[in-house]
């Protein structure tokens with residue numbers, strides 16, 4: 001790739017100057033792209049179908065998004081970059097500036113920015129090209145809750161590779177949902193998709209929503225911010241670095257990129273982000289890489305196996321209301337868990353993980369749940385927050401259940417590290433050696449009358465290294 005002469009600046013959509021035309025140019029380009037022939041790879045519909053579509057027969061590069069995979073971040077960075085070039089070319093053709101760049105939506109910057117930007121939600125008689133079907137109250141300007149927008153857990157991870165680490169677990173290439181989600185893919189990425197709902201809540205329609213691209217610019221910005229931090233390294237594994245992905249460029253020609261060509265966004269891709277790094281929580285001490293992918297592991301530390309400490313005996317049905325399940329703790333592991341996690345005998349290498357497994361449902365209910373451990377009854381939101389270990393949402397549940405290509409149908413799975421909470425409970429003498437109580441609470445306003453399409457959790461389990 002030839003060096004880029006200009007560095008394009010991706011700006012915060014909420015703090016654009018009053019007279020700025022970035023979104024007006026975007027809207028004009030979207031209209032233009034929507035008018036292109038459906039076979040044109042630079043058309044709006046074709047670009048969205050590269051992410052996912054239910055249309056058949058599939059055209060070249062359709063349904064090629066990577067999820068639940070360590071390719072999630074690299075694939076979406078490339079996807080966005082080519083899309084931005086296509087939009088910029090349309091902007092220029094329409095008489096706009098040659099330095100047009102995609103803005104990003106930093107929903108976590110402050111509560112006022114947690115709302116969908118006005119230009120995307122005002123319908124203007126149905127003619128606004130930036131409008132899309134979303135949860136009604138969000139199109140009316142209701143903010144996303146902080147539990148959904150916060151990247152704190154993800155940004156606090158010190159490793160890129162691994163399930164529940166920043167960037168995701170090792171997976172083969174291929175168009176599939178691999179259930180090896182990185183922390184930033186789970187939250188805020190998946191959660192924001194589901195909470196916005198409708199088109200954004202489904203992989204087959206998500207990229208049809210013009211706000212999709214600003215959401216992903218923010219996810220890309222979080223990756224850039226994470227990797228800029230000392231001690232945070234992108235994978236060095238050749239399987240990640242050399243894996244190529246295919247896209248269409250602004251002239252409609254097919255192109256290939258490998259991760260080695262996209263890790264330096266200013267130097268290799270010619271863009272940067274306007275505002276810098278969000279506030280970062282203190283990191284946990286580094287954890288040796290944990291891998292589910294088998295013995296041919298590369299890297300400095302040999303992977304540690306996660307042992308099972310207990311699993312729920314009954315399934316949980318989620319229909320939009322609070323639900324709880326008990327996870328009995330195997331008595332043989334109790335002593336080592338309790339002792340090692342207690343403040344008296346600190347053992348920095350011991351880690352505890354909560355797995356929510358075999359999640360099945362016909363469709364994404366668009367509800368996002370907080371996952372709470374040992375939540376006291378009737379706890380107010382601030383106290384409850386001290387017991388929240390992560391979120392549960394269901395972006396991609398339709399695809400996992402009814403996959404394209406040769407992937408087998410499977411449920412979704414979410415893993416979060418809960419070591420800090422377990423340590424605190426042990427220190428406060430609030431740790432129960434025999435069982436863990438896990439509660440799922442819908443985030444955001446809940447309508448007691450609503451009944452979601454059901455989602456079933458097959459098992460909740462506790463693992464440790």
Ligand SMILES: [Cu+2]
Pocket residue numbers: 189193206216
């Ligand atoms: Cu996405």
